[in-house]
Amino acid sequence: MTYQSQIHRQEALISTRKARRGWASPSSWGAALGVGVVAFGLWAATNRPATNIPPYTGEIGGFAFSPFHKGESPQTGVYPSIGQIKSDLRLAAEHTHNIRTYTVEGDLGQIPALARGMGLNVTLGAWLDTHQEANAKELAKVVKVANANSDVKQVMVGNEVILRGDLTVPQLVADIRQVEKQVHVPVSTAEPWHVWLKHPELANSVDFITVHLLPYWEGVPENIAVQDAMHRFQEVHERFPNKKIVIGEIGWPSDGIDIGAARASTINQARFLRDFFNLAQKEHLNYFVMEAFDQPWKTSFEGRAAGYWGMFTLGRHAKWSLTGPVWNHPEWIWYALGAALASLLATMALLSRRPDIRWPGKLLFAVLVEGFTSTLAMLLMNMGQTYLSYSAAAVWAGLAAGQGMLLFLLIADSFDLVETIFGRVSRRHYEPIPAPAGARLPKVSLHLPICNEPPHMVKQTLDALAALDYERFEVLVIDNNTVDPRVWEPVAEHCARLGPKFRFFTLGKYKGYKAGALNFALRETAPDAEVIGVIDSDYLVEPDWLRCMAPAFDDPAVGFTQSPQDYRDNDGSIFKRMMFWEYAGFFHAGMVTRNERNAIIQHGTMTLIRKEALLNENGWAEWCITEDSQLGLRLFRAGYEAVYSKKSFGKGVMPDDYNAFRKQRYRWAYGAMRIVRANAGALFNPFNKELTAGQRWHFITGWLPWFGDALGLVFLAMGLAWSLGLILDPVRFEFPIALFMLPSIGLFLFKIAQILALYKNRVPCGFMDRLGAAVAGLALSHAIGKAVWKGLFTNRLPFLRTPKMENAPALVQGLVMAREELVILLLTWGAALGVGFGHHWATLETKLWVAVLFTQSMPYLASVGVSILAAMPAKVRRTIVAPAPQKARAVAFHPAAGD
Numbered sequence: 001m002t003y004q005s006q007i008h009r010q011e012a013l014i015s016t017r018k019a020r021r022g023w024a025s026p027s028s029w030g031a032a033l034g035v036g037v038v039a040f041g042l043w044a045a046t047n048r049p050a051t052n053i054p055p056y057t058g059e060i061g062g063f064a065f066s067p068f069h070k071g072e073s074p075q076t077g078v079y080p081s082i083g084q085i086k087s088d089l090r091l092a093a094e095h096t097h098n099i100r101t102y103t104v105e106g107d108l109g110q111i112p113a114l115a116r117g118m119g120l121n122v123t124l125g126a127w128l129d130t131h132q133e134a135n136a137k138e139l140a141k142v143v144k145v146a147n148a149n150s151d152v153k154q155v156m157v158g159n160e161v162i163l164r165g166d167l168t169v170p171q172l173v174a175d176i177r178q179v180e181k182q183v184h185v186p187v188s189t190a191e192p193w194h195v196w197l198k199h200p201e202l203a204n205s206v207d208f209i210t211v212h213l214l215p216y217w218e219g220v221p222e223n224i225a226v227q228d229a230m231h232r233f234q235e236v237h238e239r240f241p242n243k244k245i246v247i248g249e250i251g252w253p254s255d256g257i258d259i260g261a262a263r264a265s266t267i268n269q270a271r272f273l274r275d276f277f278n279l280a281q282k283e284h285l286n287y288f289v290m291e292a293f294d295q296p297w298k299t300s301f302e303g304r305a306a307g308y309w310g311m312f313t314l315g316r317h318a319k320w321s322l323t324g325p326v327w328n329h330p331e332w333i334w335y336a337l338g339a340a341l342a343s344l345l346a347t348m349a350l351l352s353r354r355p356d357i358r359w360p361g362k363l364l365f366a367v368l369v370e371g372f373t374s375t376l377a378m379l380l381m382n383m384g385q386t387y388l389s390y391s392a393a394a395v396w397a398g399l400a401a402g403q404g405m406l407l408f409l410l411i412a413d414s415f416d417l418v419e420t421i422f423g424r425v426s427r428r429h430y431e432p433i434p435a436p437a438g439a440r441l442p443k444v445s446l447h448l449p450i451c452n453e454p455p456h457m458v459k460q461t462l463d464a465l466a467a468l469d470y471e472r473f474e475v476l477v478i479d480n481n482t483v484d485p486r487v488w489e490p491v492a493e494h495c496a497r498l499g500p501k502f503r504f505f506t507l508g509k510y511k512g513y514k515a516g517a518l519n520f521a522l523r524e525t526a527p528d529a530e531v532i533g534v535i536d537s538d539y540l541v542e543p544d545w546l547r548c549m550a551p552a553f554d555d556p557a558v559g560f561t562q563s564p565q566d567y568r569d570n571d572g573s574i575f576k577r578m579m580f581w582e583y584a585g586f587f588h589a590g591m592v593t594r595n596e597r598n599a600i601i602q603h604g605t606m607t608l609i610r611k612e613a614l615l616n617e618n619g620w621a622e623w624c625i626t627e628d629s630q631l632g633l634r635l636f637r638a639g640y641e642a643v644y645s646k647k648s649f650g651k652g653v654m655p656d657d658y659n660a661f662r663k664q665r666y667r668w669a670y671g672a673m674r675i676v677r678a679n680a681g682a683l684f685n686p687f688n689k690e691l692t693a694g695q696r697w698h699f700i701t702g703w704l705p706w707f708g709d710a711l712g713l714v715f716l717a718m719g720l721a722w723s724l725g726l727i728l729d730p731v732r733f734e735f736p737i738a739l740f741m742l743p744s745i746g747l748f749l750f751k752i753a754q755i756l757a758l759y760k761n762r763v764p765c766g767f768m769d770r771l772g773a774a775v776a777g778l779a780l781s782h783a784i785g786k787a788v789w790k791g792l793f794t795n796r797l798p799f800l801r802t803p804k805m806e807n808a809p810a811l812v813q814g815l816v817m818a819r820e821e822l823v824i825l826l827l828t829w830g831a832a833l834g835v836g837f838g839h840h841w842a843t844l845e846t847k848l849w850v851a852v853l854f855t856q857s858m859p860y861l862a863s864v865g866v867s868i869l870a871a872m873p874a875k876v877r878r879t880i881v882a883p884a885p886q887k888a889r890a891v892a893f894h895p896a897a898g899d
Contacts, residue, residue, distance in 0.1 A: 027359050028351040035347075035366040036340040039374055043336035049325035050267045056277040056322045062098030062123075063311075064249055064291035065089075065111070070314055070387075073297035079106040086114050091316060092292055093118040100248065100288045102159055103127035104141045112149035121153045123288070128158035128175065129166045139175060143182045155179060156210060156248070158189045162199065173205040180207070190248040193232040196240070203240050210248035211236050214290065216305070219260020219842070222268040225252065226275045233285075244286075250276060251290035254319055255385065256305020257734050258843035264305050266319055270326040273311070277322075296387035304734050307387055314387055329381055339377035343370040350415045353694075354423060361422025368414040375743060376407050399736075402711060406743055409708060410750065412701035417754050420593050421761045428595050432548035432563075432645040434469075441550050442530035443472040444608065449517040452482050453537045455490035457653075461539055462491075464650075466498050470546040473533075474526055475502045478517040480510040512622035514604075519619045525611065532614055534628070536605040538652040540568065545649035549608055552643040559640025560609040560632065562600055564591070568651035574772070575870040579654050579661060581769045582776035585755070587646070589762040594702070595644040597694025601702070602632030602642070606650050613640055624678070625797050626671025633675060633699065637682050637690040658870035659817050661776075662783045662863075669706050669784045673791025676703065708747075709781045710788035715744070716828070716856050723831035723853065727838045735845035741852050748855045779866040781859035782821050814868030821863035828857040 067088040072078045080088075085107065092099055093115075100123040101111055112122045126142035128135045139157070146152045157176045161167045167175075172189060180187045186207035193211050196203055203209055213229040220228045229250060237245055252272040256264035273289065280287055294314045296307035312318055320326040329335075347366050351357065357365075383396055435441055446465060450458055458477075465475050477495055479488040488506050495504040505524065510516055518534065525532065531553055535541060549561045564587035570580045594600045607628065614620075617634045624630045632642065655661040676683065682690045683699060691699070725733030735741075752774055759770040790797075815822055832853035839846040 025351075025355045028348060028355065028362055031359070031362040031366040032344050032347040032351070035363070035370045036344055039343070039370045040336055040340055043332060043339075043374070047327065047329055047332040047336075049327045050271065051325045053267075053271045053274050053326060054278055055324070056274045056281075058277065058281050060096040060277065060289060061280055061286060062096055062100060062288040063092050064288045065092060065099040065101055066291060066293065066295050067108075067111075068293075068295055068297060074103070074105065075297060075300065079108065082107055082110065082114070085111060088293065088316070089115050089118055089120065091312070093120050097121055098123070098288065099292070100156065101125045102156075104138065104145050109141055109145050112145060112152050115151055116149070120151060122149070122151050123154040123156055124152045125156040125159060126179070128161050128172070129164075135175070139179060143179060146183045146185060152185060154185055154208075154246075155183055155187045156190055157187060159248075160191055160195075160212070161189065162191055162195050162202070169199050169202050173202065176205050188246070193236050196236050200239070203243060206243075208244040208246055209236060209240060210246050212249040212290075213247055214249060214251065216252050216256075216259060216262045216264065219262050221261035222252065222263060222272055225262070225272055226279060229276070230279070247285060247287035249290035250287055251309050253305040253308040254294075254310075255308040256303065257845050259305075260842055264308065266328045267326050270320040274322065294387065299387075301731065303731050329385070331384070332381065335377040335381045336374075339370070339374045342377075343373040346373070346411055350411075354419050356423055356425040357418055358422040358424060361418035364422075365414055365418040369411055372407050372410045372414075375746075376403055379403055379743075402715075403743060405704075405711075406708075406747060409701075409704050410747065412697075412704065413750070413754055416590075416593060416701070417757060419596075420589050420758055423596075426596070428598065428644075430552065430643050430645050432647050432649075434544050434547040435551045439551070441470070441472060441547070442553055443474075443526065443528050444470070444531045444533050444546055444550060445521075445525040445529035445611070446473060446475045446533040446535065447518055447521040447525075448475060448477045448535060448537060449514050449521070450477060450479050450482070450488070450491065450537045451514075451517075452484075452487055453491075455487060455494075458491045458537050459494045461535070461537055461541075462494055462498060462502065464540040465535075466502070467543050468541065468546055469543040470550070473501065473546060474529065476521045476524060477502065477504045478507065478521045479505065480507040480513075480517040480520075482506070512620075513625075515620035515622040515624070515627035518627070519622065522611075522614065522619050530611055532609045532611050534604060534607050534609070535650065536652055539605055539650045540652075541606075541650040542648075545606075546608075548647070548649065549643070549645065553608075553610060555641070557639075557641045558610065558643055559613045559635040559638070560602060560607055561643040561645070562591075562602055563606045563645045563650075564648045565603065565605060566648040566651040567654050569653045573869075573872070575658070575866065575872070576654060577769065578772040578776040578866065578869070581759075581763065581765050581773035583654070584763050584765070585759060585773060585777075588764075589758045590702070591644055592646060592762070594698045595642070597692065597698060598641050599636070599692075599695040599698035600632070600642050600644045602628045602635075604628030605652065609635075610640070613638065621678075623795075624671055624674055625667050626675065629671065630675050630678070633679055633682075636695055637679070639690075657817070658779075658814070658863075658867040661866075661870070662780060665780045666783045666787045667797065669709075669787035670791040670797055672703050672706065673788050674795070677792070706784050706788050709785035710792075711785075712781060712856070712859075713785040713789070716824070719853060719856060720827060720831050723835050723849075726849070727831075727834045730839065735843075735849050741845075741848045744852055745848075745855050748858065775862045776866055778859050779862035782824070782863060811868060811871070813871035815864065817871065818864045818867035821860045821867075825857055825860035825864060828853050828860065832857070 065088070067080045067085045068074070069080055069084055072080055089099075089111070097119055098121045099115070101108060102125040104124065104126060112124060115122055124142055124146050126138045128138065142155060146155050157179050158167070158172060161172050162169060176187055176189060188206040188208050188210045189202070190210040190212060191202070193213060196209055196211060211233065213232055215225040215228045218228075233245065233247065252269040253264040254266045254269045258264070279285075289311060291309050293312045293316065294308055294310035296314060298306035310319075343366070347369050351362055351365065379400065383400065386396070388396060448458075448461065448465075462475070462477070475495075477491060479491065482488045492504040492506065495502040503524070505520065507517065507520060510520070512519065522532065531550060533546070545563070549563065552558050552561050565583065567580055567583070570576050591600050604627070609631070613635055614631070617631065617638060620627045621630045635642070655664055681688050683696060722733060726735065755774045755777070756770050759765065759773065763770070765773075832850045835853070836846060836850045841847065
């Protein structure tokens with residue numbers, strides 16, 4: 001049976017299944033809709049309103065009143081207009097008869113005059129800080145305004161001046177005495193409860209005590225916060241029984257980080273204030289709610305929670321009513337519906353491509369997509385309730401875009417997972433059966449480029465080629481850039497001994513590296529050759545390679561064939577064994593899946609190419625370090641098909657140490673980025689039809705994890721910088737919201753689970769080998785990330801120096817080999833410990849941030865560990881692990897080419 005007839009048979013089978021199931025197969029719709037219904041139920045369950053909060057039907061005692069609107073701040077000198085102040089006063093007057101101000105600077109000194117006739121009593125505030133001249137002007141103005149307006153009932157000289165340390169107690173007392181002499185209303189100053197207890201001389205200087213009771217800042221849980229506030233109130237009252245006490249600030253924020261056991265939320269704010277209002281009404285307390293309107297300008301010096309104390313939003317909308325149920329996110333239903341719709345579309349769009357996926361796979365995919373989409377929707381929902389400056393909005397938008405890319409990556413990986421494990425139909429399977437004797441087979445020209453290779457190794461490769469069970473072939477050995485004749489002359493002599501089928505060329509200094517040598521060989525190829533084959537200098541091929549693979553070219557649509565890389569030097573050491581199985585995943589799982597959509601990666605050895613197609617594409621790309629992958633993509637763009645066989649027809653050798661392993665992957669990633677740049681139109685332009693949708697999908701999603709590694713470097717740098725801020729300035733640098741931290745942890749765990757699941761299903765190795773392969777791949781993340789950035793913005797592969805530490809102990813060699821990763825590992829762990837101990841491990845945000853840093857450190861820990869294992873002497877390593885399984889086939893886990 002020819003390859004073409006095999007393809008047609010499988011296409012007929014899949015067409016039959018499509019006809020029976022239809023585009024919208026019932027099982028796919030059932031999985032997607034069922035998961036959507038369950039997800040919507042979870043949204044509803046987690047966003048249920050609080051209905052057990054006692055209502056309050058009375059009047060609010062008073063508001064702390066700061067009328068700054070969006071874009072306004074005393075820090076920037078942008079103050080509210082007269083119209084804005086009057087509008088805010090009218091809104092406040094609908095709920096209370098008392099307001100408290102904090103300054104008379106600018107038009108804020110006109111508040112008493114503007115409030116005239118609205119039934120509002122004003123407690124007028126003067127702002128004091130360390131600037132004595134400004135303080136003097138503020139006090140003079142507050143006296144003038146108080147004496148000119150009969151609705152000013154009290155004057156407040158400073159706010160938390162002693163708490164901030166701006167003035168000493170004697171200085172503040174002097175200012176209070178000065179104002180008391182000039183006004184005809186009671187005078188006080190405002191401080192937290194503990195300041196009054198600590199400084200009785202301050203209490204003796206005021207006409208009444210104004211105490212701030214804000215249990216959130218003290219980490220008191222919401223369910224006992226009112227009782228705690230009243231306990232503090234009682235302490236002050238018992239200390240100063242003859243003084244009238246006014247609660248100058250009391251409240252709870254609707255958003256902000258956790259402080260101890262205190263949780264900021266809309267429901268907690270409503271519960272705290274309703275409970276307090278009822279108590280205050282019963283006990284006839286004088287108080288001012290902190291505060292009337294959200295003031296996000298305060299977040300720059302007090303943290304995120306400082307902007308969310310208002311009963312009204314910055315847009316002057318009530319966050320909750322004094323009676324009835326309260327929601328944290330009353331708009332949740334729209335985000336839930338959006339997530340469900342997006343999930344349904346993504347799930348059906350991909351499952352429609354593989355109706356043969358078994359029901360458990362469809363269900364798993366629907367669950368994963370719904371989970372990822374809902375996480376992004378919850379993130380956007382939280383962002384929608386956050387006040388952002390333009391710079392902050394830009395940062396958040398960038399983070400949201402990163403989360404969107406993460407969503408795409410996770411969906412792609414999830415689909416790859418389920419179609420690999422749960423797919424039932426193979427549409428493009430090629431069974432490599434040796435052609436029978438007498439069959440007409442094309443002449444093959446095998447090209448073997450070498451550069452400074454050990455002669456004995458190349459001789460073994462040539463001997464294996466000489467033993468091929470194939471009549472019509474030639475071998476061209478092209479040596480380039482080998483300076484020492486003693487290296488290439490033994491190879492030339494060996495070619496002469498093997499006969500006329502073997503031709504040797506030495507090019508000396510020659511441009512183009514491997515691609516240049518291959519282009520030279522293409523020009524020297526026998527005119528009657530129809531197929532070009534390429535192998536690496538370390539490969540020992542099986543005798544039936546060409547007899548099994550060359551028949552695929554009977555189909556004129558086939559441009560090239562590919563079979564797996566395999567390795568013969570797995571010496572049983574931990575390092576070689578980890579590499580062996582790390583390579584294995586790509587060919588056992590990745591290439592098989594890619595082959596279903598004619599999108600395999602050509603990887604430069606054990607490949608056969610139709611000579612006509614190669615000539616039509618002007619040979620090998622000498623500008624690209626991964627010329628093999630570039631050629632494969634060009635052939636796909638030209639409309640050719642590829643044939644992939646899972647059977648291994650040759651074995652080579654793996655890198656000798658961690659540095660070589662890392663440099664190899666660096667080259668692959670660097671070359672891949674240059675390929676992306678060169679083929680951007682075909683890959684990303686929807687109007688370019690050179691590639692099929694499936695080919696675009698696999699090339700984009702196949703390289704997307706490498707982009708993820710590059711972004712990981714950026715996120716790590718940002719994380720370290722932010723950690724420094726969290727340690728040195730914990731007020732200005734708050735923890736990101738949990739929804740920004742959880743996805744990075746979830747992605748790491750998902751990727752590990754995905755690798756282990758794919759290996760268990762497709763790669764013939766045990767659990768420890770699966771884990772070792774995952775660790776080996778993880779160890780390359782930093783090198784890949786650097787290569788991606790270099791490949792995107794440069795055109796020349798940088799020189800990578802190999803440390804010379806052959807005589808050092810294994811531990812020292814390993815640490816030096818991975819010295820860059822070791823430094824980053826120590827920095828990351830230091831940042832994690834610094835944040836953890838600096839914040840006393842007290843909140844969920846602290847623990848999550850430390851977990852994020854620990855997760856980000858895993859690739860670096862893997863790099864250092866693998867480097868040390870690679871440096872261990874082989875005889876020591878062999879005593880640690882059992883020998884590798886016999887006849888295990890190896891491959892490359894990453895979609896790249898060349899070695």
